[in-house]
Amino acid sequence: xxxxAIIGAxxxxxxxxxxxxxxxREAAGFIDSGAPADLPLPLLGQDKDIxxxxxxxxxxxFIIGLGSVKGGASLRAKLFxxxxxxxxxxxxxxxxxxxxxxxxxxxxxxxxxxxAIINTGTSIGRNCIVNTGAIIDHDGDIKDHVHIAPGVICSxxxxxxxxxxxGVGSTVKQGVTIGANVTxxxxxxVLSDITSGATAYGNPxxxx
Ligand SMILES: CC(C)(COP(=O)(O)OP(=O)(O)OC[C@H]1O[C@@H](n2cnc3c(N)ncnc32)[C@H](O)[C@@H]1OP(=O)(O)O)[C@@H](O)C(=O)NCCC(=O)NCCS
Numbered sequence: 001x002x003x004x005a006i007i008g009a010x011x012x013x014x015x016x017x018x019x020x021x022x023x024x025r026e027a028a029g030f031i032d033s034g035a036p037a038d039l040p041l042p043l044l045g046q047d048k049d050i051x052x053x054x055x056x057x058x059x060x061x062f063i064i065g066l067g068s069v070k071g072g073a074s075l076r077a078k079l080f081x082x083x084x085x086x087x088x089x090x091x092x093x094x095x096x097x098x099x100x101x102x103x104x105x106x107x108x109x110x111x112x113x114x115x116a117i118i119n120t121g122t123s124i125g126r127n128c129i130v131n132t133g134a135i136i137d138h139d140g141d142i143k144d145h146v147h148i149a150p151g152v153i154c155s156x157x158x159x160x161x162x163x164x165x166x167g168v169g170s171t172v173k174q175g176v177t178i179g180a181n182v183t184x185x186x187x188x189x190v191l192s193d194i195t196s197g198a199t200a201y202g203n204p205x206x207x208x
Contacts, residue, residue, distance in 0.1 A: 002060035003028030004091045005044060005053070007079060009035035012129075013065025016111055017041050019093045020063075028059050054087055061091040063111060064127060067147065073163035073181070077145040080109055080127045090126065098130075107144065125162065143180070161196055170205075 004020065006013045009030035017040050020027045029042035031050065044053055053059045062083050064076050084090065090109030094100070098112040101119050106112070107126035115133035118124065122136050125144035132150040136142065140154055143162040148154070151169040158172045161180030172178065172190040182194050185201025194200050198207045 002057050005050070005059040005062045005088070006030050006041070006065040007062055007083065008032055008065035009039055009043065010065070010067075012067030014040060015067075015113060015132075016063050016065045016093055019095045019111060019113060022095050022097075022114070023093065025093070027063075030065065031062075050083070050086055050088070059088065061089040063091050063093055063109060067129060067131075068149070068165070073145045073147060073165060076127060076147075077163060080145070113150075119156075131168075137174075149186075167201070 004027040006016050006027050009032040013030060017027055027041055029044040030039060031044055031047060033046045035043050044058060064079055066076055092106055092108060092110055094112045095114040097114045098116040103121050104118045105123040107124055109127040110124050112130045113132040116130040117135045119138040121138050122140035124130065124142045127145045128142055129147045131148060134148045134150060134152040136154045138156040141159040143160060145163045146160050147165045149166055149168040152166045154172045155174035157175045159177040161178060163180055164178055164182040166184045167186035169186055170184045170188045176190055177193045179194055179196030181197045183199040184190060184205060188201045188205040189203040190205040200207045
């Protein structure tokens with residue numbers, strides 16, 4: 001039976017594997033060019049092996065297992081589009097200890113780690129990461145390929161543009177709009193809108 005390929009067997013990819021396992025959805029294995037030993041699932045091959053793995057019925061879907069790598073969100077986005085072009089379907093992984101309330105929408109290819117809380121009316125785009133213990137309160141609008149790092153708190157009505165990273169432990173005030181391709185520094189407190197392409201950090205978060 002065909003299964004889910006996790007693209008990348010580093011730390012983030014192995015957490016994705018554990019999310020699928022906790023949700024009783026064992027993945028087929030990892031795709032990686034140089035994976036560490038002692039993986040929790042088989043190493044299926046490298047990127048170049050994907051067409052054969054599809055043809056042989058080993059994989060039919062994927063989740064990007066790259067978290068905070070160099071080139072971050074744009075690399076994750078490029079991979080995402082490329083894998084769909086190759087014929088794979090983006091899968092969704094939601095840890096059973098994530099909490100989703102009424103009306104929450106989760107886009108294809110997104111991953112919700114343990115302890116994530118998504119409140120009513122929030123929409124999460126495609127290929128997003130809502131990492132361990134992150135909170136996105138009501139009516140949030142999180143666009144495609146966004147990484148919400150562990151322990152982030154977004155108040156109600158927060159918008160985050162595509163390809164942006166909210167660094168670990170950052171906090172966003174209600175109603176704030178964060179543009180596309182933004183990096184919010186670890187531990188920052190975002191009190192006002194952040195323009196697309198900016199890096200902002202500190203309390204209150206500022207663009208240096
Ligand atoms: C904001 C960030 C992108 C800046 O990275 P950078 O451009 O390489 O900046 P540097 O590390 O060279 O630091 C530049 C200055 O900003 C300060 N700074 C960096 N990050 C900061 C942060 N999060 N909060 C406050 N100050 C910060 C540094 O102390 C340094 O100050 P100095 O010039 O007085 O010494 C990075 O520090 C960061 O916080 N990234 C988020 C990482 C993360 O949470 N990833 C998720 C993992 S799952």
